[in-house]
Amino acid sequence: MSTKVTKIAVMTSGGDSPGMNAAVRAVVRACIYNNIECMGILRGYQGLIDNDLIPLDSRSVRNTISRGGTFLQSARSKEFRTVEGRAKAYKNFKENNLDALVVIGGDGSFTGGMIFNKEHKVPVIGIPGTIDNDIYGTQFTLGYDTALNTVVEVIDKIRDTASSHNRLFFVEVMGRDAGFIALNAGIGAGAEEILIPEENLGIERLIDSLNVSKKSGKTSSIVVVAEGDKTGKSVFELADYVEKNMPEYDVRVSVLGHMQRGGSPSCFDRVLAGRLGVRAVELLLEGKSNLMVGINNNKITSTNLEKAVKLHHDIDKELLKVADILSI
Amino acid sequence: MSTKVTKIAVMTSGGDSPGMNAAVRAVVRACIYNNIECMGILRGYQGLIDNDLIPLDSRSVRNTISRGGTFLQSARSKEFRTVEGRAKAYKNFKENNLDALVVIGGDGSFTGGMIFNKEHKVPVIGIPGTIDNDIYGTQFTLGYDTALNTVVEVIDKIRDTASSHNRLFFVEVMGRDAGFIALNAGIGAGAEEILIPEENLGIERLIDSLNVSKKSGKTSSIVVVAEGDKTGKSVFELADYVEKNMPEYDVRVSVLGHMQRGGSPSCFDRVLAGRLGVRAVELLLEGKSNLMVGINNNKITSTNLEKAVKLHHDIDKELLKVADILSI
Amino acid sequence: MSTKVTKIAVMTSGGDSPGMNAAVRAVVRACIYNNIECMGILRGYQGLIDNDLIPLDSRSVRNTISRGGTFLQSARSKEFRTVEGRAKAYKNFKENNLDALVVIGGDGSFTGGMIFNKEHKVPVIGIPGTIDNDIYGTQFTLGYDTALNTVVEVIDKIRDTASSHNRLFFVEVMGRDAGFIALNAGIGAGAEEILIPEENLGIERLIDSLNVSKKSGKTSSIVVVAEGDKTGKSVFELADYVEKNMPEYDVRVSVLGHMQRGGSPSCFDRVLAGRLGVRAVELLLEGKSNLMVGINNNKITSTNLEKAVKLHHDIDKELLKVADILSI
Amino acid sequence: MSTKVTKIAVMTSGGDSPGMNAAVRAVVRACIYNNIECMGILRGYQGLIDNDLIPLDSRSVRNTISRGGTFLQSARSKEFRTVEGRAKAYKNFKENNLDALVVIGGDGSFTGGMIFNKEHKVPVIGIPGTIDNDIYGTQFTLGYDTALNTVVEVIDKIRDTASSHNRLFFVEVMGRDAGFIALNAGIGAGAEEILIPEENLGIERLIDSLNVSKKSGKTSSIVVVAEGDKTGKSVFELADYVEKNMPEYDVRVSVLGHMQRGGSPSCFDRVLAGRLGVRAVELLLEGKSNLMVGINNNKITSTNLEKAVKLHHDIDKELLKVADILSI
Structure with a gap:
């Protein structure tokens, strides 16, 4: 040197x-x-x-x-x-x-x-x-900042359709080991629940929380899930579980994927x-x-x-x- | 009346x-x-x-x-x-x-x-x-016009990462019975191939076409697939098939889903x-x-x-x- | 040939x-x-x-x-x-x-x-x-279609601030000889008035119309003006005239200019x-x-x-x- | 309390x-x-x-x-x-x-x-x-962060047309007393020059700098100017001065104005x-x-x-x- x-x-x-x-x-x-x-x-x-x-x-x-x-x-x-x-x-x-x-x-x-x-x-x-x-x-x-904006813009769009139909959306975002994107974009998008690798709240708590949301009059909800979420379930399994336990909800899944890496x-x-x-x-x-x-x-x-x-x-x-x- | x-x-x-x-x-x-x-x-x-x-x-x-x-x-x-x-x-x-x-x-x-x-x-x-x-x-x-712009903007982002990595992306867009979104957004996004319900070109033609693209020096490609594509295969099956037959490609799938319905x-x-x-x-x-x-x-x-x-x-x-x- | x-x-x-x-x-x-x-x-x-x-x-x-x-x-x-x-x-x-x-x-x-x-x-x-x-x-x-979207997106932003402050905005858009951009983007942006080269409604009609808007409870307004507007006044002169005749309004001008030509x-x-x-x-x-x-x-x-x-x-x-x- | x-x-x-x-x-x-x-x-x-x-x-x-x-x-x-x-x-x-x-x-x-x-x-x-x-x-x-993105997106569009025509653009952004927007959005937009209230480099230095840019082969340029710029000249006066002293340039002005306050x-x-x-x-x-x-x-x-x-x-x-x- x-x-x-x-x-x-x-x-x-x-x-x-x-x-x-x-x-x-x-x-x-x-x-x-x-x-x-x-x-x-x-x-x-x-x-x-x-x-x-x-x-x-x-x-x-x-x-x-x-x-x-x-x-x-x-x-x-x-x-x-x-x-x-x-x-x-x-x-x-x-x-x-x-x-x-x-x-x-x-x-x-x-x-x-x-x-x-x-x-x-x-x-x-x-x-x-x-x-x-x-x-x-x-x-x-x-x-990271660009990815957050990308995710929030997309969830804003998903919320348009979610709130038009009283739907519950599970949105998977990137983050295998870290929940930074999920947590920040989740807050930014006004998500009702956020599941991240750093915390395992358990799927029962998710059901409880959605029930609370429901009772407070919310008719649509967004759950943001990091890839590496610690429930041990895939986003599709989570959605299935919730749909079975909360049949009043019309549940949908959206996996954002690689678009999160691109963009100006x-x-x-x-x-x-x-x-x-x-x-x-x-x-x-x-x-x-x-x-x-x-x-x-x-x-x-x-x-x-x-x-x-x-x-x-x-x-x-x-x-x-x-x-x-x-x-x- | x-x-x-x-x-x-x-x-x-x-x-x-x-x-x-x-x-x-x-x-x-x-x-x-x-x-x-x-x-x-x-x-x-x-x-x-x-x-x-x-x-x-x-x-x-x-x-x-x-x-x-x-x-x-x-x-x-x-x-x-x-x-x-x-x-x-x-x-x-x-x-x-x-x-x-x-x-x-x-x-x-x-x-x-x-x-x-x-x-x-x-x-x-x-x-x-x-x-x-x-x-x-x-x-x-x-x-329809808004959805086209949404799809094209997202595929523009996917292309950023595709061309950074020599990847082949299958992007599924809405259209169970009609290929309008896939065809127009596919053209708009500069897709290398577009699969729509109205036409069944067969999966072999897709492989041929990708081979032609490859030979002409293209190192990344986007294939836009309408939900109701007539190959009889899901977008994931298509991706698997291509990956097996063209191992030189790093294949990825992105299902755009409900975001296509939202937005200003x-x-x-x-x-x-x-x-x-x-x-x-x-x-x-x-x-x-x-x-x-x-x-x-x-x-x-x-x-x-x-x-x-x-x-x-x-x-x-x-x-x-x-x-x-x-x-x- | x-x-x-x-x-x-x-x-x-x-x-x-x-x-x-x-x-x-x-x-x-x-x-x-x-x-x-x-x-x-x-x-x-x-x-x-x-x-x-x-x-x-x-x-x-x-x-x-x-x-x-x-x-x-x-x-x-x-x-x-x-x-x-x-x-x-x-x-x-x-x-x-x-x-x-x-x-x-x-x-x-x-x-x-x-x-x-x-x-x-x-x-x-x-x-x-x-x-x-x-x-x-x-x-x-x-x-043309891209320019319309650009103009509408910008006026959406201007409206955010206009409606936060009860303001009247004059927004000048391109179109020296033709009012296509002004008319379509004006409709798209929900403008209260649109002034184009093809029609001279006169400035008094503008004042009348703004008075009607005001009475109907509107507290902010957007007037879209094509460059080639036929009132014979520049957008700044128009704004001055309205401000003098409707002192209750806080009037602002925005000239969109060349950004209208650019963009993906x-x-x-x-x-x-x-x-x-x-x-x-x-x-x-x-x-x-x-x-x-x-x-x-x-x-x-x-x-x-x-x-x-x-x-x-x-x-x-x-x-x-x-x-x-x-x-x- | x-x-x-x-x-x-x-x-x-x-x-x-x-x-x-x-x-x-x-x-x-x-x-x-x-x-x-x-x-x-x-x-x-x-x-x-x-x-x-x-x-x-x-x-x-x-x-x-x-x-x-x-x-x-x-x-x-x-x-x-x-x-x-x-x-x-x-x-x-x-x-x-x-x-x-x-x-x-x-x-x-x-x-x-x-x-x-x-x-x-x-x-x-x-x-x-x-x-x-x-x-x-x-x-x-x-x-502030949102305004920066708004400004950068607009200047990206202006650059499209600037570089299509070998033009020099003066873009005025908000900031009467502070150059934060001008400096950061100027860097973000790749501006060739940035004029802020905190620094008075003098108009001669601007001419020198544009001449250097020109010699290095740049055929279009963006100068970002904060409202409160210390040259003592308005953005229009600056543009006039440069046009007179560098007749080879086709100079344009864009005042971004209130759109900077709006937007999601x-x-x-x-x-x-x-x-x-x-x-x-x-x-x-x-x-x-x-x-x-x-x-x-x-x-x-x-x-x-x-x-x-x-x-x-x-x-x-x-x-x-x-x-x-x-x-x-």
Whole structure:
């Protein structure tokens, strides 16, 4: 890391999220600002193994800030999990005269970066790009805010039809291990119940709560369920169970799926992408490595990559209580 | 029908669609303009049986034009399918001093209206409100244009993530008997393949076509499938089949579901609602009955309700060809 | 025109409109389907004079269907209005081995095409691309539907704040010579008054009408004004006049401006673009020229370019009446 | 303040902002949760003077979470600025058996609340509702996030047409005293220049910067200008000046205006509204007064109202630098 950084590469890795293009754009422009070169690696680590890189200048990232997905494409690479794969990747890294790497992605992508750094002394900075918001060291991950708006807009539409028909809707949203999307979008969409991986209230409590809603005069309801909900039942099983036990309800299920990953990023995610991308380049120029940039208390901070991968940040109890109160 | 019309009622019936509120608003304001009274029947025919009616004035429909769903609510009424049910409904119709009925809904709702008219001589005018666009006598049904935009916006988001990962997505859209949504939204979203109830191309042709796409360098694809697709396979079975036969593809399924019914109506649907609602009231004032208002060649026309229910309008062959050409 | 068409060029000219990219895409894919070559001319006629052309294949138009603006760019060319300019353009036309031209634009662009055709026998087909919907020979121009949705969405937002404060808003929308946007978006947005170039109701009638609204209990109002409104007053003068004569109102002005031209095209415009683009290429292959493709009665038709330029299609009286009734 | 709180009132005051309805809803539901009564005061302080109050229960706030504006309406009250006006307001406050007041608004509304508290010992809690984000004691005001998204979406549309025509657009956004909207939406929209009240770079620097952009190959540009920009020139004067000095540019102006205040709130603003509303009620129940609730470091905090009104929070220098780097 004592060598001067004059040329870096940036990649997007793992599941895509809105704002990744804006982050790549920020990395590229920060390189130009700092008079260093920048390359883009296509399809994440696999692209480095395949030597699939393109030079990136100001022009390459024109009009990308508003686009969902990632124009560098993303992939999960099995080969990079092997010593041989990483050796190939490093060979290409050196042949392209690269000095450092910016990895935009989640846990898995950062772990890959850490191993690569350990084996080949490649300076790596991570940018947390995932809609799940489940990464330690940043209060908000890139794409999370956009995903929340997407989910809320869709549930607003579902509520239109739910309240026209006195229906009960189970809406499954992303979040295998973390309930951030379910809890926040659930509050935002005015959901009557929210089921998340962090809490197992039990299916009986759901029935009780729906009965209370019913008695208070509500004729339609929305239950938001995170993929990784802890009841041990799929959203379809939950719906069946409720329909059997509350035959007065006309129950429907909607699984939002991959649309949650796409879409033009919100202003929040675009600004966040800009700040994280600029800071990532600055850290490399300062000779730093093995850090993830993040936003905390509205400031751009950095966290040890190892910590970012190992630790988790938790659902706020206050938010659970707010959700309870608002669903009265 | 020789009696002068001085008080009418309006209901929304069957599946809801965007623009129903705007149509109710237009009916109400056309009544005020023509100095007649207007009541709203809650929950379709069932509300008439239950005598659940509310007076509607200009104030009641304020700020409704932009809202999805139907504030009069909708329902399917088993009771109205019986002679006794309809007799109850008629009793309430008379006791409320109603002279005529405007029914906003689809096929089933119009059939109910025709029987009610036959049995009790109640003047009935239908307004075609359904996202499926499958009603004879109108080139566009109320809510269809909005649903198309909803579907295209969602598929745009899915494409973001599809093209970031070289994925093949099967997207199921509404349309049990008609492929209007699938075909038009498929073209609008730039789908590589579109499967509709009106055409059975066979699953082998799908595989062939995807192979052609693949060879031409496409690395991600969207296949739009109407609910009532004629391959005889569910969208999940289709996806499984393709994944087995084209293992190079990472296949995903997204079922859009009820969100397609909701949302703030498009300008087209709002204007259409206005024109249809105004014309429905005019027809009643002209002493007409058993007609459905519709839009044809950009003019508001009327069609015999019986014809509207019995006949269907077909998918345009030109559009199928355009879809083929554009997916090259 | 007896020569076989094997290579054509497409340009976008004049003011841009949503759906232009989708139309270029359709032209390109229709060329591929019909085994002919396609080039894109940059910046309209000026690009032909400057020999600024690019080859277009399926890849060049990937992911363009959802984008507003025109990636071929547009411009107004003074040089093309001269004999010398057109001679230069024709020289480049021949040197690029082009057989025919597709021009996406409005009146002015078509006039240019007609003169070019007269002088140099170049087969020309026009596609009506303008948000103003003021072209004879098509019930809908490309971009008009999208612009209506844009305007309605913005006025919905303005109404939020208007009704929170009992305010009267004057909203100026595009339409120098035609009131299509003002009338339809005005109805769609539930405007209390709509001022268009085709009708001069006089400013006193506006005051009267606002007084009626006020008496009926309305505490906020939206007046939609087309740029080319016939009162002879600017929207700011109108607002001043009303504020002086109705001091009880808190009057505000909003000029929507160029945002109306942008944005991702609606499904309607995308499908229309596909149909028009495909048909334009077919007409050229059939040896036709000097025609504009259009949509009438939901079918793709063609009109003599001269007629398209000289004639106008008029505002529907029925729509004016509907607007009146709905603003009660 | 030693009396037990059993009945409170909530009002929205000053300029409206998206999320105000969601905040009222949260206050109402928090009251129900805590078994106290809640009333809504119409049109801010003026409504209290006019004794225009309505009881609010769970039903009154149904389906309000997604709506822009404020259903309680807002106003600026001259009368409340007088001792007599406040005396009348207090008389009504007592006659309605109210124990405390929640005021949703900005600086001016809080000042009113403080004086009311001083004179009549009325417990007051403020919720910062304004799109300007210029209130000390909270990192985000209610409605700010939504306004940012609105501005960015509109500028995305303007960019479509700007880049189709090589145009330079001056876009004026709200912010008389604070550049938060201009700076963040400018970064989010990828603006080439951002002019804010906090910094006077001088018009010559703008010309220099546009020249640099031009030389780097940019053919279109967006300059975002806050209302309160310090150049001392209006956005139209700025545009004129640049057009005269850079005749190669086709310059246009767009003033976004009041649309920035409207629209369905973003998920962020809805969740924020929920948390602030719940906390405001809790503080009253804890016997607190003269506090403003806010969000800091992702926690709900409270600040002395006096501080909130007197102090300001500043633009982050880091953000100015990021804006500079990204506009390269």
